[in-house]
Amino acid sequence: MSAYGIVTVTRTLDFSGSALPFRVLVDGALVGKVRIGGSVELPVTPGVHRVRLAQTLFASAPLTLQVEPGGRHHLIAGISRGLRVFVPSRALLLVARADPAA
Incomplete structure (x- = not known):
């Protein structure tokens, strides 16, 4: 069993905001970047x-994860919809995918 868990971040194919990569931060530290339609796997x-x-100028709300050795978390990254787009600290969306096989 691995001493690390894996966090995979997959970015949706949203057109708006697609020119720049999203920076992925874990506990405030930059650990990776993900471009439109791409994904990144991060050992945590x-x-x-x-x-x-x-x-x-934009960010997502923080998502708290309990990482287990050898465990996996699959996260979806995108652009928020509705009024959250007008709140820079919530304009990006980061959610856990309930079923990694989906």
């Missing part, structure tokens, strides 16, 4: 971590 130490996205 076991424990509780806060994951969020950032892009120039």
